[in-house]
Amino acid sequence: MAKGDLYTTQLQAGLGLVSETKALLELWSPGMSVSQLCQVALDSGRFPNVTARRLRNIVVECFAPRYLVSNGAPAQHLKQVVGTVPGSDLAQLMLVFTSRANPILSDFIGSVYWQRYAGGYTEVSNEDARVFIERAIDDGKTAKRWSESTVRRVSAYLTGCCADYGLLERGLRSSRRILPFRISYPAAAYLAFDLHFAGIGDNALLTHPDWQLFGLAREDVLDELKKLSLKGHLIIQAAGDVVRISWKQPSMEALCDALSQR
DNA sequence: AGCTTCTGCTCTCTGACGCC
DNA sequence: GGCGTCAGAGAGCAGAAGCT
Numbered sequence: 001m002a003k004g005d006l007y008t009t010q011l012q013a014g015l016g017l018v019s020e021t022k023a024l025l026e027l028w029s030p031g032m033s034v035s036q037l038c039q040v041a042l043d044s045g046r047f048p049n050v051t052a053r054r055l056r057n058i059v060v061e062c063f064a065p066r067y068l069v070s071n072g073a074p075a076q077h078l079k080q081v082v083g084t085v086p087g088s089d090l091a092q093l094m095l096v097f098t099s100r101a102n103p104i105l106s107d108f109i110g111s112v113y114w115q116r117y118a119g120g121y122t123e124v125s126n127e128d129a130r131v132f133i134e135r136a137i138d139d140g141k142t143a144k145r146w147s148e149s150t151v152r153r154v155s156a157y158l159t160g161c162c163a164d165y166g167l168l169e170r171g172l173r174s175s176r177r178i179l180p181f182r183i184s185y186p187a188a189a190y191l192a193f194d195l196h197f198a199g200i201g202d203n204a205l206l207t208h209p210d211w212q213l214f215g216l217a218r219e220d221v222l223d224e225l226k227k228l229s230l231k232g233h234l235i236i237q238a239a240g241d242v243v244r245i246s247w248k249q250p251s252m253e254a255l256c257d258a259l260s261q262r
Numbered sequence: 263a264g265c266t267t268c269t270g271c272t273c274t275c276t277g278a279c280g281c282c
Numbered sequence: 283g284g285c286g287t288c289a290g291a292g293a294g295c296a297g298a299a300g301c302t
Contacts, residue, residue: 054274
């Protein structure tokens with residue numbers, strides 16, 4: 001297994017951090033390094049309730065791995081829409097990037113959350129998460145076996161993170177109610193074009209793992225793409241198993257521009 | 263019942279550790 | 283010796299239990 005696919009405990013440095021991420025997006029500008037962002041954030045006075053050490057922790061361990069990868073492309077795109085796209089839609093985009101940075105989260109959502117959802121359960125518990133982690137450790141998905149306390153804590157972080165992004169009910173709970181969760185128009189558009197510009201072919205795109213975050217199988221993705229075609233972002237031709245798409249936005253920047261127009 | 267104390271849980275923060 | 287990862291300490295919170 002590639003090293004990058006290993007599960008880490010990085011979520012412990014911060015869960016959804018939705019409001020903090022919004023603030024950092026506003027402070028960040030393209031080309032800014034991680035340490036520069038730390039300094040700017042500290043000087044901004046917008047984080048009065050955290051220590052400098054903690055703030056650096058948030059920036060280095062959470063914000064950077066999620067949004068400053070690929071030369072800061074995620075941050076740049078989110079910054080473009082942060083003022084106009086509603087908060088819950090923005091959270092879905094944050095979920096995408098947080099999951100990419102933390103494979104343990106995407107696997108958990110794909111294999112536990114949506115299974116429970118499909119099975120008609122109403123709650124996901126920390127115990128469910130713990131079982132998932134124990135199995136992952138047995139399967140060698142961590143660099144080494146985690147201590148019992150780490151397993152317990154990361155279990156809670158997984159469900160807590162889901163709560164921050166609107167998949168589960170918020171609040172202090174060892175078992176959280178499943179909330180209705182549907183991919184939003186901006187998130188669907190973003191993900192489709194993001195995968196396209198990453199070089200994924202039209203047919204492979206329909207079954208890309210990223211869609212599993214939203215519980216979407218191939219046919220569901222096709223439906224979402226059809227909705228996007230109604231908005232004029234693309235033209236889709238589906239004949240049997242073969243799909244061909246004409247992408248109408250020339251770049252992610254153009255798409256984000258369109259998304260922020262509304 | 264209403265109030266207080268206790269208990270357990272979550273999450274933040276920071277020091278330690280090991281690797282390069 | 284700098285960096286990334288891990289885990290323990292402790293604050294904060296909410297619900298349970300106990301008391302009057």
